Amino acid sequence: MSTQTDYIPGKFYWSFLLPKYWNVWISICLLMLLAILPWSVQRLISHGLAKLAWTLLKSRRKTTIRNLEVCFPEWSEEEVYQQAQQVFVDMMLGTFETLNAWYKPYWFKNRVTIEGLEHITQAQATGKGVLLLGTHSTLLDAGGYICSQYFEPDVVYRPQNNPLLDLIIYRCRATIYKSQIDHDDMRGLIRHLKDGDAIWYSPDQDFGLKQGIMAPFFNVPAATVTAHRRLLKISKAVAIPLYFYRYGSEKNPKYHILIEPIVENLPSQDELDDATRVNKIIETQLRIAPTQYMWFHRRFKTRPEGYDHIY
Template sequence: MSKQQDYIPGQFQWSFLLPKYWGVWIAIVFLMLLAILPWAVQRRLAHALANLAWKHLKSRRKTTIRNLEVCFPEWSQAEVEQHAKQVFVDMMLGTFETLNAWYKPQWFKDRVTIEGLEHITHAQQQGQGVLLLGTHSTLLDAGGYICAQYFEPDVVYRPQNNPLLDMLIYRCRATIYKNQIDHDDMRGLIRHLKNGRAIWYSPDQDFGLKQGVMAPFFGTPAATVTAHRRLLKISKAAAIPLYFYRYGDETDPRYHILIEPPVDNLPSDDEVDDATRVNKIIENQLRIAPTQYMWFHRRFKTRPEGYDKIY
């Protein structure tokens, strides 16, 4: 969503009925129809769409392969390609899982387990907000939905450029999250944390060194955001790692939520050390289900002078 847009997130506008939005409306109806399909059909469609994406999205494919080569040097080239293809499959599966979370949430009944909920509960009982350190998972909003079955999460999000699409996603997410906080709204983030909210936050993308520092990620220096340090320092919130993933047979999947103990002394006086520790937490999470991460983002795009280019 552009900063020039003046509509309220989630609010319908009559301009959305103009011809320029008809394609989006058709896509919305199509997605709703996909959501009512049985999982067996959704799963087959996900594999077919993943094959198409693998074939035609050449830039994303190359980025995924390169990221896996850098982060998992112990894998052979054949293993890298096998896992890269599975990233595309998991992304498409996650799209259908998100549609199910939005339009058919009962599908998840009796499929979810959780570990470590007491860490969030204890922090909130002590009057603390909770910054949930997570990742950009291919499960997308399905992960938020399964978490919402056990506690009340808020989410940090980046608005869409298309205002109609932004309205749709905002309204769908409103069934999962009590609060959706714009990633640029630092005051809102701090306010909700001070009010004891648990906010899902993913400090795992490269936004350059104006917003971060270089810190190792899978052993390779990567631009790592540090905004969460300021959030934690001002709000006195607890930093609690959160990870969710699919496991078991793909034909009858199960989902697990892993909540780890609060990170000690975060933030410290050393922002590079803090970034390194958070990156290590994310590494350990991703090793559980390596292909359920959005590896098609250029995690190592920032290369200061003296660093070799990755892509």
């Protein structure tokens, strides 16, 4: 592999056997061993790792607490603190749920329910592509796996900086998703939508105002991406909100997929109204299971002149 630009996702290169990649191979072997553990043990490890991360990742901890303070002003200081800790627990549980989806998917048997599948099937029956408006859930690829039991999802992804790690993740995801589309490959996204695919897309992070507009998110102005408006307009696809979450006892969890009706008149002529509506959809989803979201990302980092700083 001569340069990063020569790299083909999912392809093995002999250079991956060089000593600089040995730490990745060791980590992969460890993760595979963790994947075969029973859920009761995985759950205990998750809580231990969450406590460790809470202690060591001070910046992430502060960001999580601040995000929850801003988005849930009705919570007391104690509630915010408790929920922030649960975010870290759910993140670690989600890591094991993803490992289970990759290496022992049978674990999810009889644990999944779905609501609203007809919204996807009816849209695809008319030849329409579907942009599934979702969130950066702590369930990670476990959410993709449970969806794949009912329909064939594509996913938009950001390649890993380490090519060996990217290879492993890409191949594991290949067992779940019909296609994996680089987030920078707009032509690929449009092509798949025109072909009638259903693509999981999460327009819920702050990428600045070069790619978006300030719009309210939990009643707080936030930089909101608008690329999906162009995707929908060019491809003639439809937008359908999709959300998945864990519920019930943590010792014996269940998973639910919620698919809502097509978002009418998206895109409209009003960019701000579209961004506000999509943010409201995401906000409604997150209120179902608030701690199963990656609140440790700086959702409000972009603050143009005249806006109060959040962090």
